[in-house]
Amino acid sequence: MxxxxxxxxxxxxxxxxxxxxxxxxxxxxxxxxxxxxxVVSTASYEARKFGVHSAMPLVQALKRCPQGIYLRGxxxxxxxMSERIMGIFGDFSxxxxxxxxxxxxxxxxxxxxxxxxxxxxxxxxxAAVREKTGLTVSVGIASNRYxxxxxxxxxxxxxxxxxxxxxxxxxxxxxxxxxxxGAGEKTQEIFRKHGLKTGEDLYRLSPGTLSAMFGKSxxxxxxxxxxxEGAESFDSERGEGSMSAExxxxxxxxDRFAIESALLDICESLIWRLLGEGRQARTVxxxxxxxxxxxxxxxxxxxxxxxxxxxxxxxxxxLFRKKYQDGRGLRLLGAGLMNLEEGPRQxxxxxxxxxxxxxxxxxILEINRKFPSAALRRSRSKLPEQDP
DNA sequence: TCTGGGGTCCTAGGACCC
DNA sequence: TCTGGGGTCCTAGGACCC
Numbered sequence: 001m002x003x004x005x006x007x008x009x010x011x012x013x014x015x016x017x018x019x020x021x022x023x024x025x026x027x028x029x030x031x032x033x034x035x036x037x038x039v040v041s042t043a044s045y046e047a048r049k050f051g052v053h054s055a056m057p058l059v060q061a062l063k064r065c066p067q068g069i070y071l072r073g074x075x076x077x078x079x080x081m082s083e084r085i086m087g088i089f090g091d092f093s094x095x096x097x098x099x100x101x102x103x104x105x106x107x108x109x110x111x112x113x114x115x116x117x118x119x120x121x122x123x124x125x126x127a128a129v130r131e132k133t134g135l136t137v138s139v140g141i142a143s144n145r146y147x148x149x150x151x152x153x154x155x156x157x158x159x160x161x162x163x164x165x166x167x168x169x170x171x172x173x174x175x176x177x178x179x180x181x182g183a184g185e186k187t188q189e190i191f192r193k194h195g196l197k198t199g200e201d202l203y204r205l206s207p208g209t210l211s212a213m214f215g216k217s218x219x220x221x222x223x224x225x226x227x228x229e230g231a232e233s234f235d236s237e238r239g240e241g242s243m244s245a246e247x248x249x250x251x252x253x254x255d256r257f258a259i260e261s262a263l264l265d266i267c268e269s270l271i272w273r274l275l276g277e278g279r280q281a282r283t284v285x286x287x288x289x290x291x292x293x294x295x296x297x298x299x300x301x302x303x304x305x306x307x308x309x310x311x312x313x314x315x316x317x318x319l320f321r322k323k324y325q326d327g328r329g330l331r332l333l334g335a336g337l338m339n340l341e342e343g344p345r346q347x348x349x350x351x352x353x354x355x356x357x358x359x360x361x362x363x364i365l366e367i368n369r370k371f372p373s374a375a376l377r378r379s380r381s382k383l384p385e386q387d388p
Numbered sequence: 389t390c391t392g393g394g395g396t397c398c399t400a401g402g403a404c405c406c
Numbered sequence: 407t408c409t410g411g412g413g414t415c416c417t418a419g420g421a422c423c424c
Binding site: 010041042054055099100101102103181182183184185186187218283285295296297298299300301 | 415416417418419420421422423424
């Protein structure tokens with residue numbers, strides 16, 4: 001059996017915990033009133049009553065709930081709290097798989113002797129989280145992770161929902177399609193178009209029909225899902241990974257120097273993360289979003305991993321210049337690293353110039369690690385000439 | 389009122405290799 | 407007188423998740 005445990009309105013709840021005067025009030029984490037181009041990250045249940053929800057533009061939230069308490073959010077604090085809670089989860093299962101900052105799967109096979117049947121364990125887990133942190137968690141219990149995940153959403157907040165073994169298919173067939181995990185906005189649109197409202201409606205379709213509607217892979221996934229089977233993709237471990245950083249500008253950028261300086265900033269935050277984790281990357285990606293919200297990507301792989309800020313910036317800048325249509329307002333700029341590899345780089349691959357650069361950057365990395373408030377950065381004018 | 393940021397996985401076409 | 411088939415890697419883009 002598996003448990004999916006999901007913290008209720010996590011960021012907003014932490015704020016209410018840390019600021020007792022916010023308790024019982026509509027708290028909206030995502031930005032301050034007046035922050036341009038922000039969206040709601042988390043709304044407390046009090047705020048949800050006004051129709052405010054995650055991913056809603058902040059200006060819209062402000063109209064629906066002008067009396068709300070608006071906050072930018074403190075990721076460090078949420079991460080710290082998350083670690084504590086994951087630790088508590090670890091007291092109940094040897095296998096905790098964290099899905100995101102506020103949710104995790106627990107494999108609770110063989111824990112019966114210690115904690116009793118799954119439902120009893122779930123109650124103990126909820127009580128432990130509440131006692132030790134003051135937060136509430138919603139829990140789903142099922143014989144596979146996929147259904148446990150859906151179950152945890154069935155009775156939020158502070159919920160507990162069990163799908164008994166053998167009841168998986170009946171549960172999925174009775175489920176409104178809006179609750180199918182993995183079927184987002186575009187898929188819901190297809191459901192609507194074909195009048196598909198419940199799992200039962202999907203259950204009646206052949207694998208061929210589902211594949212024709214949703215593509216082979218996702219069609220097969222749906223075929224299995226409505227039969228109560230877990231999907232491997234939700235059971236398996238993570239892939240090799242990637243990392244990215246992007247920034248939406250409060251106002252569209254047009255000036256080339258301003259844009260390319262912003263790109264340097266973004267590359268900088270990325271490279272410190274990469275080097276800090278002792279990793280290297282073979283693929284660099286640049287993301288451009290124009291004023292009209294249309295986006296383009298440019299990607300390039302190389303047998304030689306990225307080794308320094310100067311190196312990353314040169315690659316990113318070349319990609320940017322290849323793709324960017326001059327004069328179009330720039331809304332967002334991003335950079336990403338893919339094909340991440342473990343480990344130290346072979347020094348001998350690089351010439352003296354590179355070595356000097358890398359040592360400088362290693363020093364900056366060290367200083368920033370020891371003295372975060374120093375926030376040391378490269379000055380663009382001090383970077384070696386970029387290849388035009 | 390527009391539409392964040394950091395991720396994962398999938399697809400489709402092309403290059404290249406055996 | 408024809409234009410195989412399978413595998414891998416790459417690029418660009420999209421859907422989805424929290």
